Amino acid sequence: MSSTTTNWVKKHVISLEDFTPTEYDTVLNTAVSFKDVLNSRTKKVPALQGQVVANMFFEPSTRTRSSFELAAKRLSADILNFAPSTSSLTKGETILDTAKTYLAMGANIMVIRHSHSGVPLNIAQEMDRLKTGVSIFNAGDGLHQHPSQALLDLFTLCSLLDPKNPRISLLEGKKIAIVGDILHSRVARSNINSLLASGARVHLAAPPTLLPQLFADTVPSVYHDRLFLHWHLTPALEDADFVMTLRLQKERMADYLLPSLREYHQLFGLTHDRISHCNTDVKILHPGPVNRGVEISSELMDDPRFSLISQQVTSGVAVRMALLYLIGNLK
Ligand code: NCD
DSSP states (O other): OHHHHHHOOOSOBOOSTTOOHHHHHHHHHHHHHHHHHHHSSSOOOOTTTTOEEEEEESSOOSHHHHHHHHHHHHTTOEEEEEOGGGSGGGGTOOHHHHHHHHHHTTOSEEEEEESSTTHHHHHHHHHHHTTOOOEEEEEEETTTBOHHHHHHHHHHHHHHHOSSSOOGGGGTTOEEEEESOOTTOHHHHHHHHHHHHHTOEEEEEOOGGGSOGGGGGGSOGGGGGGEEEESSHHHHHTTOSEEEEOOOOGGGOSSOOSSOHHHHHHHHOBOTTGGGGSOTTOEEEOOSOOOBTTTBOHHHHTOTTTBOHHHHHHHHHHHHHHHHHHHHTOO
16 A cells, blocks of 8 residues: 555545546555455554544534544544534534644544535635644535545446456446436535546436536536536436436525426436336446435335445445545655
């Protein structure tokens, strides 16, 4: 692992917009090593012994928070868990003061989730201004980015194609459909960055209220020949190699943008029937949490012939170990 570490230069991981192919491959390679650690008897390495990881989730989370916690523990770091409802935030403390409190306790890495886009970046800038040496990891900010989710999705896909040597170029030319609430999804935004960087063809499908035509302008024009927008599901699914479906982010919708969940399921919900348009060996991903029977049928979600959902969760720990290891060994 030492050769990959020396190549790593990112102190903070805020967004995948500026990730290079080498950085993607470094994360994938490092995650393979940690997958081996997780499959070994001891499951633990001393790589971050003595370092403190603060898990600061200002928004609800099950898998991302637990996954970062387990990853930090498997690396032998000490972990501080922050729960907003029982914290001094309820007494008026600002987010920045909360971060400075953890800094004073010796936090080396802060993993931050917040409902407002930009919060992790602001804290990173403040930590740099104060020359603290602290690394900030964005664990999901508003509608903006969710880098670790897209990296674990990438690892899940590339490991399926070559488990020993997953690399971003394996996805070149593959057709990948992203279906659902793209407008409100930070997972979609981060995945669009990584999948387009891999050379895949990315087909987005959603009702127009959840996928405005202008969305394409948020993606650099060099990628426009491989980015396709659809307001109907079937053309996005035709011959797809992989389909990623997304939760309807009701908490982020200013107004209700759909007539009914039933209608949404009829038009955009994934079912066995619908995926018959895809390649026969198509695989389905979902970042979770899932609204069963809305974006995907319960039967399809639980069908191991197609669903990679539990592999995504498993990959998450190895990928987050890789990321914490890479940023934790910079200094
Ligand atoms: C996603 C998130 O929080 O952005 N979940 C996750 O991290 N696994 C997606 C979602 O909430 O739908």
